[in-house]
Amino acid sequence: MPKGRIFEEAAELLRKAGVSLPPEFDDSRKLIVPVPEANLEFILAKPTDVPTYVEYGVADIGVVGKDVLLEEGRDVYELLDLKISRCRLAVAGLPDWKPSGGTPRVATKYPRVASKYFREQGQQVEVIKLNGSIELAPLIGLAERIVDIVSTGRTLKENGLVELEEIMPITTRLIANRVSYRMKSEAVDYIYEKFASIVEES
Numbered sequence: 001m002p003k004g005r006i007f008e009e010a011a012e013l014l015r016k017a018g019v020s021l022p023p024e025f026d027d028s029r030k031l032i033v034p035v036p037e038a039n040l041e042f043i044l045a046k047p048t049d050v051p052t053y054v055e056y057g058v059a060d061i062g063v064v065g066k067d068v069l070l071e072e073g074r075d076v077y078e079l080l081d082l083k084i085s086r087c088r089l090a091v092a093g094l095p096d097w098k099p100s101g102g103t104p105r106v107a108t109k110y111p112r113v114a115s116k117y118f119r120e121q122g123q124q125v126e127v128i129k130l131n132g133s134i135e136l137a138p139l140i141g142l143a144e145r146i147v148d149i150v151s152t153g154r155t156l157k158e159n160g161l162v163e164l165e166e167i168m169p170i171t172t173r174l175i176a177n178r179v180s181y182r183m184k185s186e187a188v189d190y191i192y193e194k195f196a197s198i199v200e201e202s
């Protein structure tokens with residue numbers, strides 16, 4: 001399970017699905033939380049590390065944003081769209097930005113996704129990797145454009161930036177380790193079915 005934004009909505013889904021998570025699950029600092037009643041053990045990880053844990057099989061299944069899944073490019077199965085933490089990946093910049101002579105710079109937490117997008121658009125850009133507060137980049141002259149998550153649009157608005165192009169809609173996905181998917185199919189199916197029934201209802 002990723003800590004941060006997705007956690008709350010994913011925990012709510014699990015509870016709705018009848019998995020009895022202890023109350024301390026939500027605000028404990030513990031990184032490994034066993035839930036023996038459900039025969040499950042949760043690893044609470046940094047969102048970008050979730051696909052790594054699942055690829056290496058230290059977690060059989062994981063919950064992760066499609067943005068992170070695409071960026072990390074790990075070898076895992078994507079089982080289900082959980083349809084939570086809905087947002088979009090977009091190109092944004094200052095409203096008066098116009099292409100000039102040189103190669104434009106694009107700042108982002110998603111260099112892989114951004115490079116692929118601009119390559120497919122036939123646009124040559126220099127991608128600069130940042131780790132957060134991406135909206136700063138055009139304001140301080142690091143880059144002309146950014147590729148980042150937009151949800152309400154508030155961060156862009158409050159920083160005088162505008163959305164220029166939507167790259168793709170983003171939701172949270174259930175992923176599985178390839179070996180666990182085959183060797184522990186009953187357990188993986190159980191979780192899949194639990195989630196699927198709730199996602200369909202909502």
Ligand SMILES: Nc1ncnc2c1ncn2[C@@H]1O[C@H](COP(=O)(O)OP(=O)(O)OP(=O)(O)O)[C@@H](O)[C@H]1O
Nearest residue numbers: 003004005006047065066067068085086087149151
């Ligand atoms: N503003 C947002 N609204 C809705 N969902 C978002 C938003 N920002 C990110 N997400 C989704 O939630 C996931 C996790 O976001 P979160 O902000 O918790 O991660 P993070 O900033 O990478 O974590 P950390 O703060 O540990 O670096 C993202 O991968 C994305 O799918």
Ligand SMILES: O=P(O)(O)OC[C@H]1O[C@H](OP(=O)(O)OP(=O)(O)O)[C@H](O)[C@@H]1O
Nearest residue numbers: 132133134148149150151152153154155
């Ligand atoms: O459209 P909004 O609803 O304003 O949401 C978008 C913001 O949310 C995310 O940032 P986050 O808070 O995760 O901080 P970060 O800059 O460290 O990624 C994202 O990177 C945007 O900055």
